[in-house]
Amino acid sequence: MIRVKKLGGGKNIYDLKLGELYIAWFEKGKLFLNKNVLVRLKSREQPTKDTPVMVKKIIPPNIVEAEKINDEYEIIEEPIEFINLSFDNAGETITVIxxxxxxxxxxxxxxxTLFDGTSTLRASAFSGAGKRAFPELKKDDIISARLLLKKREDYLESELVSFKKIQNKDVFIKKLDSLIEKKSQPDKVDFLIKSETLEKLKPRILTIAKEIKRAIVEERPIILRHHADCDGYSGAIALERAIIPLIIEHHKDERAQWFYYKRAPTKAPYYDYSDVTKDLTFSLQETAKKNYKEPLIILVDNGSTEEDLLGIRKVKIFGAKIVVIDHHFTFIENGRSIVDNYLDAHVNPYLVGGDKNITAGMIATEIARFINRKVSNIYFIPALAGFGDRSRGNDFEQYVELAMKAGYDKDFLKALSEAIDFEAHYLKFIESRGLMDDIFGADRDRQHKLVKLMKDEIESKRAQQLETIKHFIRVEDLGRFVLAKMEIEKLTHAGDFPSVGKATGLTHDYLVRKYKKDVLTLSIACNFITVRATEGVGINVNIIIHELKQKIPYGFISGGGHENAGSIRFVEAVRDEVLKFVEEKVKNWKVKN
Known part of the structure; x- marks a missing residue:
């Protein structure tokens, strides 16, 4: 007699293994392993009854090819786990510790709210209107619960029929810890591209994936903070598409995504203190009202710089976990970033000798697949992030090829990246989950209509802005490169598109085309300078800021960014000193061979 498995109601083809034996049940002339998986017999024999089968081939999305087994069999009942329950189980009575x-x-x-180590299930008990049922039960009690499963609207719940308290909790707690550890393990997938930098980052990538999966299993709310530009949004949406289905699956409730997950863009390219305060206020309120755990905060496209430290250290005081996915320049000493001592995990290509060309959006997309191997509609996102952040190199080109296979050509990706930046400019701090989901291709028809609508407006505004700047910009040919300066506050409308950063980039691109040589562009305001430079100029904005702090300690200097694209902030009183230092510094900058 052979022993065969019964596939749980909540499982699908990705839970199967080739060569394993299952019972296939017969209904309306067909065989099924459960409501999600259809069986096709290799022999093409017409089934007439329930029969054991051996899985031979898995055919996405929901078919297995199998070989019929004619031996006598007995069914191995899998232990009942909340994660495997589905609407098919409604009406059943189960017993679970x-x-x-x-x-x-x-x-x-x-x-x-009951937790068995795999998922949660809501159970109700009634002993009178507003009257506490089973008053002897307390939070954190371990019980053997007898539950009647019920379908309620779009989620599964239960009635607590009876219970027995478990006195020896150690065995269950040990099992619980083991289950949480198992469910927190990253999924086994390969990177989307061949990349030496990604391979070096893999241990860090797996650590972040594990932290995120553990947060879901432990029911720790997730706050995803990302830079409000195309790269930041790209990374955030890729992670969101991996995280939300797991939250819904864990809680057996569509509504859980609104309680255990929050995404928020940030205008600053670092974890701004005001954003930190908002996140902590939200978290503390939820903890007080609903007894939630301290959150896991995910920073995408920021988090690696000295400017992030204050915010990171503050949230750690309140017990939050925090992980960073970034590609901005970070000062490294003895193989560690300045922020590493305060983070639970940190991924940044600079940590392994890489550079900004592998963007946060690219890394986050790879992490999304280690979180949830079933995640969909993300294969175009790394290329999109690359276009948004002007990535270059072989890694980027591989992602572009992947996006083209997914139906996204280069022209559309570029237009889409500009549309996302345009939308982000006006969304500011609003999450706008539905709108951004459509722009990122949840509805491809609407996505194309939105991009087409925004394209004309973006081109018109950029053309007007460039015409204004061309009239007032001051250009000096220094031989090795062209230096361009403009009083940006006098040439742009505050709050309108394009922003100072986008206007600076637009001007910089125009000058590169016009002079066909290296260009350094400085957008000067009363208390900041925005910098754009071609790589041949050889500057590093972060090093200049570090030296300015030493040279002008009374200037309240701050800022950051990439090596050749960033901002320097200061008090207005030292503007001329800062500008003079920057100009002298770049003119004498020694270019690395």
């Missing part, structure tokens, strides 16, 4: 994670008294029944 679990922990009470929360108790909430409504005006009707008492609501219990």
């Amino acid at each position: 679990c922990r009470i994670d929360d108790i909430y008294q409504t005006s009707g029944p008492t609501s219990f």
Whole structure:
């Protein structure tokens, strides 16, 4: 007699292994492993009853080719786990050992949140309107619960019929820890491209993927903070498309995504203190109201610089976990970044000798696949992020090829990246999950219409802006490169598109085309300078800022960015000193061979 498995109702083809034996049940002339998986017999024999089969081939999205087994069999019942329950189980009564994670008294029944190490399930018990049922039960009690499963609207819940307290908690807690560790493991996938830098970053990438999966299993709210530009949004949306399905699966409730996940853009290219305060305020309120754990904060396209330190250190005081996915220049000493001592995990290509050309959006997309191998509609995102941040090199070209296979050509990716920057400019701090989801291709028809709509407006505004700047810009040919300076506040409309950074980039590109040589562009304001430079100029904005702090300690100097694209901030009183230092510095900058 052979022993065969019964595939759980919540599982699909990705949970199967070739060569394993399963019971296939017969219905309406077809065989199924469960409602999600259709069986096709290799022999093409017409089935007539339930039969054991051996999985021979997996055919996405929902078919397996199998060989019929004629031996006598017995079914191995899998242990009941919340994660495997589905609407098919409604009406069944099950017994599960679990922990009470929360108790909430409504005006009707008492609501219990139960956790068995794989997922949570809501259970209710009624002993009178507004009257506490089973008052002897307390939060964190371990019980053997007898539950009647019920379908309610679009989620599964249960009725707590009876229970027995488990006195020896150690065995269950040990099992719970083991299950959490198992479910937190990164999925086994390969990188989307061949990349030496990504391979070097892999241990760090796996650590972040594990931290995010663990947060979902532990029901730790996730706050995703990202830079409000195309690269930042790209990384955030890729992660979002991996995280939200797992949250819904874990809680068996579509609404859980709005309670356990929040995404917020930030205008500053670092974890701004005001954003830190907003995140902590939100988190502390939720903890007080709903007894949530401290959050996991994910920083995308920022988090690696000295400017991030204050915010990072503050959230750590309140017990939050924090991970960083970034590609901005970071000062490294003895193989560690200045922020590493305060982070739970950190991925940045500079940590392994790479550079900005592998962007945060690219890295986040790779991490998304280690979080959730079933994540979809993200293969174009790394190339999009690259166009948004002007990436170059073989890694970028490989991602472009991948995007083209997904139906995105180069011209559309470039137009899409500009549309995202345009939308981000006006969204400011708003999450706008539905709108950004459509712009990122959840609805391809609407995506194309939005890009077409924005394209004409973007081109018109850019043309007007460039015409203004061309009239007033001051250009000096220094031989090795062209130096261009403009009083940017006098040439742009505050709050309108393009922003100072975009206007500077637009001007810089025009000058490179016009002079066909290296260019350094300085957009000068009363208390900041925005810098753009071609690589041949050889500057590093971050080093200049570091030296300015020493040279002009009374100037309240700050700022950062990439080596050849960033901003320097200062008090207005030292503007002329800063400008003089920057000009002298770049004129005498020694270019690395």
